[in-house]
Amino acid sequence: MSEREIDEISGTETTGHEWDGIKELNTPMPRWWVWTFYATIVWSIGYMIAYPSIPLINDATKGLLGYSSRASVAQEMAAAEEVQSQFVDRIAQMPVEEISSHPDLLQFAIAGGSAAYKVNCVQCHGSGAQGAPGYPNLNDDSWLWGGDINNIYQTIAHGVRYEAEDDSRFSDMPAFADLLEPEEIRQVAAYVVSLTGDPSDASLVEPGSVIYAEQCAVCHGDDGTGDIEFGAPNLADAIWFYGETEDEIAGQIANPKHGVMPAWVDRLGEPVIKQLAVFVHSLGGGQ
Structure with missing residues (x-):
């Protein structure tokens, strides 16, 4: 049996392995860490059995508990839509100019319009609705087609110089x-x-x-x-x-430039258009 070698600096026994003059110390992992590691292995096996985890060709294992994060999200979305539907239905049946007289609807419309704006409008009008050359600033008091709530609704719903929409606003400055x-x-x-x-x-x-x-x-x-x-x-x-x-x-x-704004009512639906109109009107520049 070979004699054990003790490292002079640390006082720890070496394993006998050496690389380029560097000797490996025999310092095994603490037992609590090893047992914790084993526990995580056992836990992962149990999790794999209980929850969906193993991918198959066209699907994945369902797990004994039958849990699905997608189903959970779908349920939460359905619940949220059910709560929102009472507001959406009221907005759909109400003239856009009357929404502001109902504080609960006004708050909902501004929040919903803000979300719709961030998805559909920032590309042209900017994240702060500040506009850009050729795209109107929605915060100021200068409105080409009028800044009251009804005119804003009309412009968003039917667009400007949008030939696919019969009710679109048309005006052309001659060259x-x-x-x-x-x-x-x-x-x-x-x-x-x-x-x-x-x-x-x-x-x-x-x-x-x-x-x-x-x-x-x-x-x-x-x-x-x-x-x-x-x-x-x-x-x-x-x-x-x-x-x-x-x-x-x-x-x-x-040689005048003539911008085109698409009609949004067929894409987003009237309730969302009303919410967008309320949101844009609330920015401060609306008449």
């Missing part, structure tokens, strides 16, 4: 590059800028105002405040849809 000379477009742009700021050349404002009165006032109004009946933007509020510089305004006059 004035086909109607006006480049100098005349610059003059109109200078006049529009003058409504809220300082144009690059003040001498263009006066002739621009004449052209504006002849070509633009019919939609945007004599004072440039717009007209929600035509979806014509307010040009006197310093809120710009496609750019605020004089060149960008001139470009929009010459």
